Amino acid sequence: MKGRLKDISGEVFVVLGTILVALAFFMVFTWGDKAVMMTEITVIKKIDNSSAGNSDYRIISESGEEFTVRNAESQGFYAASKVFRMLEVGRTYQVLVTGRRIPLFSIKRNIIEAIPSQ
Template structure:
């Protein structure tokens, strides 16, 4: 019984250390500074500005949900323009920032879009 208590205490320390390490990783590597390029076909568009929010939502074929919002930290204030240019059913080359973590409700943010060939 004493051995089990010792092992369970060690497991709690290891799990706590891993959680703290993951939190530091997310905080220090998250940022909106990383920009990646991807291709999407727009399946749906949702204008959240009518609900008092200041962002838009785009659903791509395949089910990934993207946010379209301004990124003040990078001087990007073109969310409404980008949202208006996207048309349902068309394929786009998009620049996105952020990371996708569906369990936490986090979506990648589209900052630029152009029609793909």
């Protein structure tokens, strides 16, 4: 009886753990893409990760926040390299970003459009 109860509690733990992980992935990959907003940034550094085999670029703003510039299929955005090339260090831009900043998972907001500020 005790052994069977121990087996059941282990199975429940595995099922609940699986559900929790699935929910976390769902929130990270769908909930974040729906957060689209316009913000102003001044670019202080550009990092090109494409040569390292990664498919994204990084932008560090004057406020210290790090953004990614990568294709966002859920937004219909496939011009990450074009946006990255357009951004210049020292210039200020109005940028359209998607996603949410979640430091615990090292998730950064994604720039999908940039317009130079006057």
